[in-house]
Amino acid sequence: MTEHGAGGGSLTDGAAADDDAASGAESAHTLQKIDLLLEAKQYESAAALAGAYLAAHPDDVGALVALGDAQEGLGRDAEAVASLQRALAVEPMDYRAAARLAYALRRQGRLPEALHTARTLVRLHPDVWGSHHILASVYLATKNRALAHEAYAAAHRAVALEPGEPENHVVLGLAARAIGDQETARRANEQALHLDPNNSAALNNRGTVMKRFRRGNWGEQVETYARSAAQDPHDPVARYNLEVTAFNTFDRTGWFVVLPLFVAIVASVIASRPSGGAVPPAVIAAVVGVVLVVGVWGAWAAYTYRRIPAGRHRMLADVVRRSGPARTLAGSLLLLAVVMVAVIPLSLVAPGIGAVLLPLVFVHRLVEMSTRFALRRRHPDRR
Numbered sequence: 278m279t280e281h282g283a284g285g286g287s288l289t290d291g292a293a294a295d296d297d298a299a300s301g302a303e304s305a306h307t308l309q310k311i312d313l314l315l316e317a318k319q320y321e322s323a324a325a326l327a328g329a330y331l332a333a334h335p336d337d338v339g340a341l342v343a344l345g346d347a348q349e350g351l352g353r354d355a356e357a358v359a360s361l362q363r364a365l366a367v368e369p370m371d372y373r374a375a376a377r378l379a380y381a382l383r384r385q386g387r388l389p390e391a392l393h394t395a396r397t398l399v400r401l402h403p404d405v406w407g408s409h410h411i412l413a414s415v416y417l418a419t420k421n422r423a424l425a426h427e428a429y430a431a432a433h434r435a436v437a438l439e440p441g442e443p444e445n446h447v448v449l450g451l452a453a454r455a456i457g458d459q460e461t462a463r464r465a466n467e468q469a470l471h472l473d474p475n476n477s478a479a480l481n482n483r484g485t486v487m488k489r490f491r492r493g494n495w496g497e498q499v500e501t502y503a504r505s506a507a508q509d510p511h512d513p514v515a516r517y518n519l520e521v522t523a524f525n526t527f528d529r530t531g532w533f534v535v536l537p538l539f540v541a542i543v544a545s546v547i548a549s550r551p552s553g554g555a556v557p558p559a560v561i562a563a564v565v566g567v568v569l570v571v572g573v574w575g576a577w578a579a580y581t582y583r584r585i586p587a588g589r590h591r592m593l594a595d596v597v598r599r600s601g602p603a604r605t606l607a608g609s610l611l612l613l614a615v616v617m618v619a620v621i622p623l624s625l626v627a628p629g630i631g632a633v634l635l636p637l638v639f640v641h642r643l644v645e646m647s648t649r650f651a652l653r654r655r656h657p658d659r660r
Contacts, residue, residue, distance in 0.1 A: 304330075304334065304337075307326065307330050308330070308337075308339055308340060308343065310326065311323050311326050311327050311330070311340070311343045311347075312343065314326065314347075315343060315346050315347060315350070318350060320347045320348075320350035320351045321347075321351065323343065323344075323346070323347040323350075324344060324347035324348060324351060327340050327343050327344035327347060328344065331344065336367045338364045338367050338368045338371050338374060341360050341361070341363050341364035341367070341374070342360075342361065342364050342371075342373050342374050342377060344360045345357040345358075345360035345361040345364070345374075345377055345378075345381070346377065348360060349377075349381060349384075354381060354384060354385050355385070357377075357381050358378065358381050358382060358385065358387075361374050361377050361378040361381060362378065365378065369401075370401050370402075372398070372401075372402050372405065372407075372408075375394060375397065375398045375401070375402075376398060376407060376408075376411055378394050379391050379394040379395045379398060379411050379415060380411065380414075382394060383414070383415050383418050388415065388418060388419050391415045391418070392415050392416070392419065395408075395411050395412040395414075395415045395416075396412065398411060398412070399412050399431070404438070405438075406434075406435045406438035406439035406442065406445060407435075409431045409432070409434040409435035409438065410431075410432070410435040410442075410444060410445055410448055412428075412431040413428045413429075413431035413432035413435060413448045413449075413452055414448055416428030416431060416452075417448070417451055417452060417455060422455070425452065425455040425456045426456055428448075428451075428452040428455060429449070429452040429453060429455070429456055429458075431452075432445065432448045432449040432451075432452040432453075433449060433452075435448065435449070436449050436465075441472065442472075443469040443470075443472040443473040443476050443479060444469070444476075444478070446465045446466070446468045446469035446472065446479070447465070447466070447469045447476065447478045447479050449461075449465040450462045450463075450464075450465035450466040450469065450479070453465060466479050478514075513657035514657055517655065517656055517657055519596055520596055520599075520600045520602075520603065520652070520655070521652065522593075523593050523596040523597050523600060523603050524600065524602055524603040524606065524648070524649075524652055526581060526593070526597075526603075526607075527603065527606045527607045527610050528606060528645060528648075528649065530577070530610065533577060534613070534638065534641075536573055537569075537570045537573040537574055537614070537617050538617065538634060538638060540566055540569045540570050540573065541566060541570050541617040541618070541620060541621055541631065541634060542631055542634055542635075543566070544562050544563060544565065544566020544567070544569070544570070544621045544624075545566070545620050545621050545623075545624040545630065545631030545634075546624075546631060547559060547562035547563075547566075548560075548562050548563040548566070548621060548622070548624035548625050549624045549625075549628035549629060549630075549631070550628075559625060560625065563621050563622050563624065563625055566621040567618055567621050567622060570617050570618050570621065571618055574614045574617075574618075600652075601651070602648040602649070602651045602652040602655070603648075603652075605644065605648050606644060606645060606648045609640075609641050609644040609645075610641070612637075612641075613637060613638065613641050616633065616634065616637055617634065620633065620634060
């Protein structure tokens with residue numbers, strides 16, 4: 278005989294309901310614990326717990342996404358993609374799984390797949406700003422100029438849906454720059470920084486779209502990239518931009534080198550000529566030439582030093598020491614300056630030694646080109 282409770286349901290049914298409720302609460306607690314481990318960047322523990330949970334609940338989309346996040350944190354990108362694909366196989370319309378998958382595929386360089394996933398995300402979730410943000414980001418990652426306008430349209434839609442999100446303005450700035458609209462790129466980056474003054478991506482992008490030739494521009498770039506790197510010391514783009522700025526300290530001497538070179542050549546030629554008298558004209562020419570060349574190089578060094586924002590000198594020096602291209606170029610420039618000074622007095626005893634200057638300048642230009650090429654190859658996108 279079956280026993281009944283006051284509500285008319287069987288005690289067996291009630292017990293089953295209690296068991297289901299307890300099981301549901303336990304599952305929710307486990308998933309919450311996995312999320313907390315992810316927030317604490319305890320990826321190994323999160324992956325282990327998610328794996329154990331999925332052994333009993335193989336079709337739990339939230340756990341599959343969490344496992345993908347943990348695997349990504351551990352650098353196991355291929356496994357992360359597989360987990361996210363499993364989640365989408367269970368629930369094709371799950372936003373989190375599709376968004377994570379698009380980013381994971383983009384990181385792996387599987388851009389056609391990432392683009393397909395991002396387009397599907399927009400089709401399934403057209404009113405979510407994140408869908409358009411992800412699509413614009415993947416478009417830009419392809420570096421295909423034919424897709425630049427599509428990236429701009431997607432970024433513009435993301436901003437329209439959520440103008441208060443700084444990252445939307447960041448990606449709009451990147452897309453605008455990709456289509457050559459520097460003014461919109463500047464405005465978008467400034468808006469991102471208005472919403473989040475410490476946004477490292479916006480700080481990076483701000484430096485790249487500053488108006489060229491504007492007074493104080495280089496110093497502003499140093500400060501901008503330094504702030505960006507300080508916000509996220511592990512951001513490879515911020516570190517690279519700071520390295521480029523340090524490199525440009527020595528790279529953009531331009532026609533300046535011609536002035537001390539001309540003085541050194543003239544002074545060494547005069548100093549090479551035999552002359553008499555208590556104070557021979559050759560000695561006078563050598564002294565004047567050394568003073569002028571040292572003065573020109575000293576003025577350039579002082580000007581460059583003063584352009585560096587206050588408090589950033591040691592940091593920039595550390596960047597140069599850690600950067601092979603910047604260190605090599607700085608050494609080449611120092612050698613050029615020292616030789617320009619040295620050949621003048623040496624011409625008094627070794628006439629014609631000034632002839633080494635033109636070949637040395639040519640070698641320095643070769644060093645400039647080779648180090649610039651090496652620096653470009655160090656860009657995070659090329660690693």
